[in-house]
Each structure stands twice: as structure tokens, then as C-alpha cells.
Amino acid sequence: MDRPCPIIFDLDGTLIDSAPDIHACVSAVLRQYQIAPLPLARVRSFIGGGVELLWTRIIAACGIEPVHRPALIAAFMARYHDATALTRLFPGVIEAVGRLADAGHPLGICTNKPMGPTRSVLQHFALDRLFPVVVGGDSLPQRKPDPAPLRLALQMLGVEGNAPRALYVGDSEFDANCAAAVPVPFLIYSGGYRMTPIADLPHHAAFDRFDDLPGLVDQAMAL
Numbered sequence: 001m002d003r004p005c006p007i008i009f010d011l012d013g014t015l016i017d018s019a020p021d022i023h024a025c026v027s028a029v030l031r032q033y034q035i036a037p038l039p040l041a042r043v044r045s046f047i048g049g050g051v052e053l054l055w056t057r058i059i060a061a062c063g064i065e066p067v068h069r070p071a072l073i074a075a076f077m078a079r080y081h082d083a084t085a086l087t088r089l090f091p092g093v094i095e096a097v098g099r100l101a102d103a104g105h106p107l108g109i110c111t112n113k114p115m116g117p118t119r120s121v122l123q124h125f126a127l128d129r130l131f132p133v134v135v136g137g138d139s140l141p142q143r144k145p146d147p148a149p150l151r152l153a154l155q156m157l158g159v160e161g162n163a164p165r166a167l168y169v170g171d172s173e174f175d176a177n178c179a180a181a182v183p184v185p186f187l188i189y190s191g192g193y194r195m196t197p198i199a200d201l202p203h204h205a206a207f208d209r210f211d212d213l214p215g216l217v218d219q220a221m222a223l
């Protein structure tokens with residue numbers, strides 16, 4: 001590698017499979033309100049835009065009176081802030097991220113997940129030491145696909161400029177459109193929570209296995 005390249009990662013659906021924990025927290029809150037739970041796949045399809053959008057979608061899907069929204073979100077956050085029991089790293093994540101860190105690439109996280117649960121889950125998997133920069137869904141008024149959170153993460157890693165030399169790695173429509181708006185090249189992980197075909201999303205390259213990520217990074221940097 002000639003020069004290190006800052007690499008920012010999305011979290012839910014990219015590094016971690018957190019949908020089972022998010023689903024469990026949602027189900028517990030719905031049960032509290034005597035509302036029938038939604039299947040895991042349905043809740044998974046609602047993840048990506050952060051907690052506010054998640055609950056907008058749940059409220060619409062379950063036909064809940066919008067007046068309950070603040071109480072539902074508060075009850076959800078009380079469970080979500082340290083929900084890690086059902087969350088797993090995607091296969092090969094630790095090895096791939098470790099290799100990129102060892103190669104000297106500055107690493108960061110830009111997620112729409114709020115900072116509380118983000119910090120909990122990074123600590124739980126001992127990933128906090130690998131990611132000196134973390135921007136969460138409540139770090140700024142804007143969330144992905146707005147480019148502001150990713151621009152902030154890049155700035156915190158010392159990257160400046162209108163089309164910075166950096167990479168974003170994510171799984172969803174929110175990530176693809178955010179990276180295109182910055183703009184930075186986007187590497188999409190196919191195993192996450194995306195609902196749109198990869199071909200319909202702006203991206204530089206796609207990967208199915210984290211073992212392939214370090215090689216893809218080298219290729220992207222050679223451009």
C-alpha cells in the first residue's frame with residue numbers, strides 16, 4: 001500500500017447483524033401496548049434511516065395512533081441503548097477490519113444508529129479501539145442519506161476537500177446515496193438490510209464476504 005486511505009463504515013447491516021436485537025426491542029414495546037408483533041423480516045426492512053424512521057414505519061404498519069409516538073420511542077430507547085445479546089458480527093468482520101487497521105488505514109463509523117446503542121455495541125465487540133471516530137444518528141440534526149454525517153466523520157479523520165480521497169463501506173440505500181452526495185467511492189456489502197437491487201444503487205464495487213474487502217480497498221485505491 002502506498003498511502004493510507006481513510007475508510008468509514010456503516011454499522012447496522014454492515015459490520016453487525018443487529019436486526020434480531022432491534023426486533024426484540026420493538027416486539028417488547030408493541031407487547032406493552034397490546035399490539036401484535038411484526039415479523040423479524042418486516043422490522044429488518046424498516047432499518048437504515050435511524051430510530052425516528054423505524055418508528056414512522058412501525059406506526060404505519062401497525063396502524064398505531066401517532067399520539068403514542070413519543071412514548072413508544074422512549075420505551076424503545078430504554079431497551080435499545082444496551083441491546084447486544086442477539087447481535088452478531090457478520091462473518092470475517094474482525095479479521096478484515098483488523099487487517100485494514102494494521103495496514104495503517106484510519107477507520108471510522110458513520111451510522112444512523114443513535115450514539116448510545118452505537119457505543120454499547122462497539123464496546124461489546126471490542127471494536128471501539130479500532131474506530132477512533134464515530135458519528136451516530138443523533139450526532140447532527142441531519143442523518144444519512146444527507147451527506148453531513150459522513151462529511152463530519154471524514155473531517156474528524158482529518159480528510160478535507162470536495163471529493164476527498166476516502167472510502168465508505170455500507171449496506172443500504174441510505175449509505176449509497178449519502179456516499180454519492182459527499183461524494184466518496186462506496187463499497188456495498190450484499191449481506192445487509194438493503195431492499196433495492198445493488199445494480200440500482202450508486203456504488204463503486206460490491207462484496208459478499210468480508211474476506212474480500214481488503215483486496216477491494218487496494219483496488220479502489222489504485223484508481
Ligand SMILES: O=C(O)COP(=O)(O)O
Pocket residue numbers: 010011012013014046047048049050051054110111112113114172
Ligand atoms: O439504525 C439504523 O436504522 C441504521 O443504522 P446504520 O446507519 O448503521 O445502518
Ligand SMILES: [Mg+2]
Pocket residue numbers: 010011012013014048170171172192193
Ligand atoms: Mg446499515
